[in-house]
Amino acid sequence: MGTSRFPPSIWGGDRKRSAEPLSQLLLRLMSLRGRGLWFRRPERIPDAWAGSGSPTSPSPRAVELLFAAMQRHLGSYPLSPGVRVKLVSAGFQTAEELLELKPSELSREVGISKEEALETLQIIKRECPVDLSRFASVSISGKKYTALELLEQEHTQGFIITFCSALDNIMGGGIPLTKTTEICGAPGVGKTQLCMQLAVDVQIPECFGGVAGEAIFLDTEGSFMVDRVADLATACVQHLHLIAGSHLEEEHQKALENFSLESILSHIYYFRCHNYTELLAQVHLLPDFLLEHSKVQLIIVDGIAFPFRHDFDDLSLRTRLLNGLAQQLISMANNHKLAVIWTNQMTTKIDKNQSMLVPALGESWGHAATIRLILHWDQKQSRLATLHKSPSQKEATVLFDITAQGFRDVVVPSPLSPPVEPSGNPRKRSRDGREEE
Amino acid sequence: MATKKLTRIGLSQDLCDRLSRHQVVTCQDFLCLSPLELMKVTGQSYQGVSELLYVVSRACAPQMQTAYEMKLEKSGGPSSAFLATTLISLDEALHGGVACGSLTEITGPSGCGKTQFCMMMSVLATLPTGMGGLEGAVIYIDTESAFSAERLIRIAEFRFPSFFNTEEKLLSMSSKIHLYKELTCNEVLKRIESLEEEIISNRVKLLIIDSVASVVRKEFDTQLQGNMRERSNFLAREASLLKYLAEEFSIIVILTNQITTHLSRDLTTQADLVSPADDLSLWGGTSGSSCVTAALGNTWSHCVNTRLILQNLESKRRQIVIAKSPLAPFSIFNYTIEEAGLVLQDAEGD
Numbered sequence: 001m002g003t004s005r006f007p008p009s010i011w012g013g014d015r016k017r018s019a020e021p022l023s024q025l026l027l028r029l030m031s032l033r034g035r036g037l038w039f040r041r042p043e044r045i046p047d048a049w050a051g052s053g054s055p056t057s058p059s060p061r062a063v064e065l066l067f068a069a070m071q072r073h074l075g076s077y078p079l080s081p082g083v084r085v086k087l088v089s090a091g092f093q094t095a096e097e098l099l100e101l102k103p104s105e106l107s108r109e110v111g112i113s114k115e116e117a118l119e120t121l122q123i124i125k126r127e128c129p130v131d132l133s134r135f136a137s138v139s140i141s142g143k144k145y146t147a148l149e150l151l152e153q154e155h156t157q158g159f160i161i162t163f164c165s166a167l168d169n170i171m172g173g174g175i176p177l178t179k180t181t182e183i184c185g186a187p188g189v190g191k192t193q194l195c196m197q198l199a200v201d202v203q204i205p206e207c208f209g210g211v212a213g214e215a216i217f218l219d220t221e222g223s224f225m226v227d228r229v230a231d232l233a234t235a236c237v238q239h240l241h242l243i244a245g246s247h248l249e250e251e252h253q254k255a256l257e258n259f260s261l262e263s264i265l266s267h268i269y270y271f272r273c274h275n276y277t278e279l280l281a282q283v284h285l286l287p288d289f290l291l292e293h294s295k296v297q298l299i300i301v302d303g304i305a306f307p308f309r310h311d312f313d314d315l316s317l318r319t320r321l322l323n324g325l326a327q328q329l330i331s332m333a334n335n336h337k338l339a340v341i342w343t344n345q346m347t348t349k350i351d352k353n354q355s356m357l358v359p360a361l362g363e364s365w366g367h368a369a370t371i372r373l374i375l376h377w378d379q380k381q382s383r384l385a386t387l388h389k390s391p392s393q394k395e396a397t398v399l400f401d402i403t404a405q406g407f408r409d410v411v412v413p414s415p416l417s418p419p420v421e422p423s424g425n426p427r428k429r430s431r432d433g434r435e436e437e
Numbered sequence: 438m439a440t441k442k443l444t445r446i447g448l449s450q451d452l453c454d455r456l457s458r459h460q461v462v463t464c465q466d467f468l469c470l471s472p473l474e475l476m477k478v479t480g481q482s483y484q485g486v487s488e489l490l491y492v493v494s495r496a497c498a499p500q501m502q503t504a505y506e507m508k509l510e511k512s513g514g515p516s517s518a519f520l521a522t523t524l525i526s527l528d529e530a531l532h533g534g535v536a537c538g539s540l541t542e543i544t545g546p547s548g549c550g551k552t553q554f555c556m557m558m559s560v561l562a563t564l565p566t567g568m569g570g571l572e573g574a575v576i577y578i579d580t581e582s583a584f585s586a587e588r589l590i591r592i593a594e595f596r597f598p599s600f601f602n603t604e605e606k607l608l609s610m611s612s613k614i615h616l617y618k619e620l621t622c623n624e625v626l627k628r629i630e631s632l633e634e635e636i637i638s639n640r641v642k643l644l645i646i647d648s649v650a651s652v653v654r655k656e657f658d659t660q661l662q663g664n665m666r667e668r669s670n671f672l673a674r675e676a677s678l679l680k681y682l683a684e685e686f687s688i689i690v691i692l693t694n695q696i697t698t699h700l701s702r703d704l705t706t707q708a709d710l711v712s713p714a715d716d717l718s719l720w721g722g723t724s725g726s727s728c729v730t731a732a733l734g735n736t737w738s739h740c741v742n743t744r745l746i747l748q749n750l751e752s753k754r755r756q757i758v759i760a761k762s763p764l765a766p767f768s769i770f771n772y773t774i775e776e777a778g779l780v781l782q783d784a785e786g787d
Contacts, residue, residue: 228764270502281498306677
């Protein structure tokens with residue numbers, strides 16, 4: 001075996017053979033296989049690699065060439081001679097055999113140090129132009145990050161505000177993008193109201209602190225009320241006009257020109273799914289929809305529990321379908337940098353003669369969402385929101401209120417205001433109760 | 438749409454035969470399999486299976502509408518979106534009345550006027566649109582045999598004396614109300630499943646089930662193991678059928694429910710268990726160591742979209758409470774029951 005990297009051309013004659021037809025090149029490669037001779041690496045990666053196939057179903061030509069590369073003799077790689085000798089004496093002949101091993105195993109078997117083993121494997125992998133994971137599907141999102149890069153990303157990441165500043169604070173700014181959030185709650189506590197509010201808030205222009213995105217609403221329960229959304233949108237527009245009035249900058253006024261009731265409603269894309277099949281089908285089709293509508297920053301599934309809670313005798317099928325759904329939503333959140341929210345119901349769990357309310361769909365479903373928000377009542381009939389699970393914020397509970405304008409903070413009346421007459425309205429009653437505390 | 442057969446969506450006959458050998462006949466069956474199973478069953482590569490999934494999903498996915506389009510649709514026909522109850526403050530709070538396309542529940546203790554309310558709404562639905570009605574027929578599923586035709590006529594006469602001045606009009610109104618007596622859960626479910634044809638042929642605009650709770654509570658004893666689950670399943674199925682009917686045909690669905698006493702020893706956990714949507718003891722009633730809630734449990738509370746609670750305060754005074762509504766805040770109105778049905782008393786109402 002020669003030690004020079006570029007032995008005399010075995011094809012003889014001109015070295016620059018870039019115009020060699022691939023079939024002939026292949027024949028030569030195959031014929032040289034068994035002879036243990038050097039052969040010249042093609043200077044240009046043949047187009048067949050990038051040809052008609054995809055990583056998951058490569059074209060036949062690419063398969064042949066890959067096979068050829070795998071069968072390439074070890075001697076043809078630029079390895080250090082000592083290592084090469086040891087590899088050969090251990091019985092390794094071709095690249096294929098080496099790549100099945102991990103660096104630690106290689107170093108043990110051959111008798112070289114771990115760094116040398118890693119270097120060897122890297123050299124061999126570098127020579128091969130196609131991902132050698134045996135045509136397994138190449139994941140686009142399987143990129144590697146350092147924590148520093150992620151930190152930078154997180155700092156610039158947007159949040160969707162909820163208009164309840166207490167809730168936004170405990171969540172670190174609002175509903176985060178690229179993450180999945182679950183909202184659980186008893187009936188009537190305000191889950192759909194929060195979803196409708198967020199569908200409006202995601203469209204707030206950037207100069208007001210929003211993300212200027214659009215929203216997709218997948219409704220399984222039929223609780224989406226257009227009139228209510230119109231009310232919320234009008235209130236939001238008015239609120240922003242007030243803010244813009246106090247800022248004399250041009251850009252605020254200009255941004256508001258496009259932010260009207262009509263434009264808000266036109267950018268909420270609504271799908272009514274009557275059963276779980278339609279939900280599954282629509283989620284399959286969402287990636288294509290997102291390609292067409294690239295400004296979508298929020299996907300809401302209102303009522304992920306409802307279609308799965310009846311008609312299912314086979315619980316393992318249900319778990320599998322739910323997990324698949326969650327995986328697809330998570331991957332969409334990551335790839336398209338949007339926020340995904342789903343609402344869950346509460347169910348009664350009977351445990352040793354004591355019954356309590358727990359989120360529906362079982363224990364395993366609790367792992368699906370990254371962030372879990374539970375909405376509930378307290379004794380004085382005020383509404384509370386508890387951040388139950390979050391990777392970066394600590395558990396906390398705040399009060400919130402739902403007014404005619406939508407999801408808001410609870411307004412604690414100042415002590416100077418005249419005492420409110422107790423009347424039949426329980427909302428007023430509860431405020432009194434808190435004042436007395 | 439979910440049960441659409443695969444043969445109809447444009448897949449090759451060959452492929453359909455192959456799939457049917459593995460009992461995959463409808464879109465639903467197809468989408469329930471994982472990609473690996475699909476590859477085995479169809480014999481295609483991953484790429485091929487992804488394409489097939491796309492085709493099948495396309496065939497049964499719902500249509501998209503923007504919220505703006507929905508709003509335009511609604512404002513095109515405002516009268517058909519709600520049925521005004523003619524209890525004016527209640528209608529104002531509910532932004533028009535009882536909403537189309539969603540489930541409304543009336544619940545309360547016995548004898549406070551639920552069936553009266555239902556009969557009143559039946560009369561209102563048959564009125565011409567000029568008078569605030571829907572000019573349509575009514576389907577009334579009665580499980581307690583509480584419907585009284587004579588009372589219906591009296592309500593009509595006293596409420597709209599100028600309109601129902603001839604006997605002919607009264608008779609034509611009562612002929613538009615189709616009554617079904619069902620006494621078991623299964624019969625009720627079967628009846629709901631078969632309603633589609635009636636709704637289309639008779640131009641039905643209002644569906645009343647009085648009451649949902651009585652049949653369910655007769656047959657499912659929640660103390661027994663497993664019954665709780667079966668009951669929830671049954672109710673969820675019923676709710677999804679009703680929601681489908683309500684939305685597909687844009688009709689009003691009114692359901693009645695009963696109440697139950699929730700005996701709990703620990704008052705502090707009460708609030709966790711029971712939301713104001715369920716808890717009747719808050720609304721001026723007596724509170725004690727037991728709390729009174731709407732029957733049928735948590736699952737059912739999730740299924741209904743609007744909940745109105747009727748209560749007795751004292752001998753003649755009663756209250757109607759909006760306990761759960763996507764459009765209205767909590768509100769209380771006082772009413773009495775008179776010849777003409779329910780009548781609001783504006784003096785002390787909200």
